[in-house]
Each structure stands twice: as C-alpha cells, then as structure tokens.
Amino acid sequence: RTRPLEVLADSAYDEIQIRKYLRRRAIKSNIPVNIRNRKYPKRGRPTRLEYESYRKRGTIERFFAWLKMGFRKIASRYERLNVVFKGLLDIACFLLCWKKFQEAF
Template identity: 70%
Template sequence: MHTCVSCEGFPLTIQISYGTDHDREHFVEVMEDIKVKTNRRPRTRPLEVLADAAYDDVDIRQHLRSRGIQSNIPINPRNTKKRKRGRPTRFNPETYIKRGAIERFFAWLKMGFRRLTTRYERLNIVFKGFLDIACFMMCWKRGFGEIVK
C-alpha cells in the first residue's frame, strides 16, 4: 500500500502495488493522485511533504521542487558515499515530528481491520475495495464530516 496522509491522519490517496516494489518507485503516482475538495477547484499540491529517509532520492526532490512543494526528507546515510558539494537539502526536525501521522494511520488500519494486514484476496479490485471501506470507516469514526463543514 502506498499512502499519502494529512497531518490529522486522514488518507488523501491510496494506491496498491506488488509487495516487492519499493515505495520510492510509486511516489510520483501517489503525489499526482492527491485531490482535496475545496470551494473552487480541488487542491492538488500540499505545502510540505514529510517522508522518511527511504525517499531520499534526487528524482523525488526534483519532482517536488518543480511542483513548488517543500520537501522535509532526512538524508539517508546509505545514499552518501562522500560529502556532496552545493546547497544542502532541507530538513526541519521540528516539523518532521508530524510524520507520525502516517505511522498512526497504518497502526489504526492494521489493528482495526486485520483482514488488510495479511492479504487474502487474489484480485486487486477486491483488496482495494476493502481498503477504501476501512479508510471510510476510520474517517467516519474520527469525525471527518465535522472537519469538512
């Protein structure tokens, strides 16, 4: 599961893929699917992206920079063999604490809906349906309707 979650823990977009695929390969697709309804037109760009060190990639940072999105991704020590020259990458530890929302989302998802922890369904559409129902129920329990109003 590849997921983008708001700071409050509400899922913005979810995609599924093979278990052997790295999350970094689907980052751009997940970011392109973000659509938050507003009064005029849907918002498709967050102000800032908080991701763990596995997303420390030049292509991901370039994609975010081209769309005008701030990246808050720590440097992965496995990617650096020697010191890089030039402008250092942006990392703010104070706002990085909010990244716990994605960890809480997966904890709620796996503790509340055990069927999604181990995938038993053969068809992607059935698994995605269960995943959508689980996300809807999580948002409903947390009062998503009150936030939208």
C-alpha cells in the same frame, strides 16, 4: 485532486530524482539526508529539514498502522467505489478515536 504543500518522508526517500520532481511541482520536501544513499558525498549547502513538522510524521504513520491492523477491508481495499471506501475510512477513524478516548478515561 489537490496538490500537497509538503511531503514528509524518511531518509530512504532521499534521492536527487525525488527532490527534483517535488521541486518542479512546487512541493516542499522535508526528507532527512541519508548518507548511505549517495555514491559521493554531497557538496554545497545541506538540504533543510524542519524538525517540528518532521516530528508529526511518527503520529501519522502510527495512525495508519492502527488502521491497517484493525480494519482489513481498508488495508487491502476491497471496495471499488471511492464513496464506499471513504465511508469505511470515516467509520474506522471514528472507532479508533472512540477507542483511544475510552482508554484515556
């Protein structure tokens, strides 16, 4: 497995434990601050949020929503072997891209 360089998450994942876990593993966290998650307001320097990379999160979530809507085998993962599941993912990605390409022209 490979370690991700950055984690993009919505403000529901804004917790101190999650940020510490990611920091220990040298993974950059790009999570907006959620004021409702904190019992007391946070003091000190606010956490940094890179808006350019955070904007890509919507595209990624939309892609996975399309996958789960159109391909039931992928949403519930019936396949036991990783090779078969990866093959299904490749086919589903190709079909989604093909469909979007046809809609564009």
